[in-house]
Amino acid sequence: DGGITQSPKYLFRKEGQNVTLSCEQNLNHDAMYWYRQDPGQGLRLIYYSQIVNDFQKGDIAEGYSVSREKKESFPLTVTSAQKNPTAFYLCASSPARYYEQYFGPGTRLTVT
Amino acid sequence: ELKVEQNPLFLSMQEGKNYTIYCNYSTTSDRLYWYRQDPGKSLESLFVLLSNGAVKQEGRLMASLDTKARLSTLHITAAVHDLSATYFCAAEGETSGSRLTFGEGTQLTVNP
Numbered sequence: 001d002g003g004i005t006q007s008p009k010y011l012f013r014k015e016g017q018n019v020t021l022s023c024e025q026n027l028n029h030d031a032m033y034w035y036r037q038d039p040g041q042g043l044r045l046i047y048y049s050q051i052v053n054d055f056q057k058g059d060i061a062e063g064y065s066v067s068r069e070k071k072e073s074f075p076l077t078v079t080s081a082q083k084n085p086t087a088f089y090l091c092a093s094s095p096a097r098y099y100e101q102y103f104g105p106g107t108r109l110t111v112t
Numbered sequence: 113e114l115k116v117e118q119n120p121l122f123l124s125m126q127e128g129k130n131y132t133i134y135c136n137y138s139t140t141s142d143r144l145y146w147y148r149q150d151p152g153k154s155l156e157s158l159f160v161l162l163s164n165g166a167v168k169q170e171g172r173l174m175a176s177l178d179t180k181a182r183l184s185t186l187h188i189t190a191a192v193h194d195l196s197a198t199y200f201c202a203a204e205g206e207t208s209g210s211r212l213t214f215g216e217g218t219q220l221t222v223n224p
Contacts, residue, residue, distance in 0.1 A: 031210050042200060042214040043155075050210060058211065090154060094210065100145055101212060103155040 003027065004104035006091050011109045013085075021076045021107045023091035032074035033092040033101060036060060043090065049074055078109065085111045114139050114205040118215035126223055128190050133218045135184040135201035143204040144177050144184045145212065148197045155200065159186075191222045 004025045013019045023032065031050045035043040045058030049068040063082025068074050074093075078085045088108050092101040115138040125131050135144070143162055147155040159168045161177035161184060168175050172195065174187045184201055198219045202212040 033212075040217075040219075042216045043202075044214075045211055048211060092155075096210070100157045100160045102157065103147075105154050 004091060004093055004102060006089075006104040006107050008107060009105065011107055013109070013111050015111055016080045017111075018080055019078050019085075019109065019111075021078065021089055021091075021109070023074045023076065023104060024072055025074075025093045025104075026072060027093060027095075027102065028071070029093035029095050029102075030071070031094045031096060031101075032068065033094075034058075034064075034066065034074070034076045035090045035092065037088040037090060037106075046076065046089075078111075085109060114141065114203060114213045116201060116203050116213050116215040118199075118201055118218050120218060121216055122219050122221075124221045124223060125188075125191050127192055130190065131188050133186040133188075133199055133201075133220075135186070135203075135215055137182050137184075137203040137213075139182075139205055141179070141182070141203040141205055145202045145204070146175050146184070146186055147200045147202065149200065149217070150197050158199075188220075191220075193222050193224060196220055196222045 007022045033048040034046040037043050044060050046064050047066040049055035055068050065077045090106045091104040094101045117136045119134050146158040149155050159175040164179040166177045172189045177184045198217045200217045202214045
């Protein structure tokens with residue numbers, strides 16, 4: 001079964017702790033993306049990667065970090081520097097530019 | 113900077129009626145995408161519009177693209193309750209690489 005998996009589905013953390021969200025795809029897609037969605041709003045791009053070992057900042061990269069050591073995996077770390085980390089985080093992948101992006105099921109992060 | 117605006121943001125309609133959601137974007141865009149999101153869920157790809165004049169239809173939904181007007185529309189025909197969801201359009205700019213810029217979304221409620 002090809003697809004994108006994100007884990008965990010729900011994540012609770014205390015303020016000041018770093019947390020890493022997992023994103024894995026077995027679609028053999030080159031490009032991967034991380035978005036943040038706040039209630040009642042659209043998606044905002046955090047980071048994206050078009051090839052292994054390379055990634056670029058999106059519109060709201062501050063307080064986040066990523067790595068792309070393998071084609072299948074694009075983990076996102078939410079650091080303690082992120083001022084308001086509580087949100088729904090969506091990972092996506094696409095075969096290449098000009099192709100639609102396919103989304104994972106999302107991780108809902110709550111920081112208290 | 114590419115900006116994407118949708119209207120209306122909220123739409124309540126009766127079953128059997130027709131309506132159109134509008135998506136305007138601010139700069140030249142290569143591609144336009146429509147996604148559907150059910151409450152608490154991820155995004156599902158509906159349409160990919162690749163060129164001026166493109167029209168795609170799936171069931172009761174039809175999407176079109178006018179690149180000269182920088183406008184895409186999502187037309188709903190004879191709405192049914194199952195179409196209740198939030199609909200997002202997203203544009204890919206000519207110089208933005210594979211980045212998508214999303215609109216705020218249109219929350220559609222179809223009432224019996």
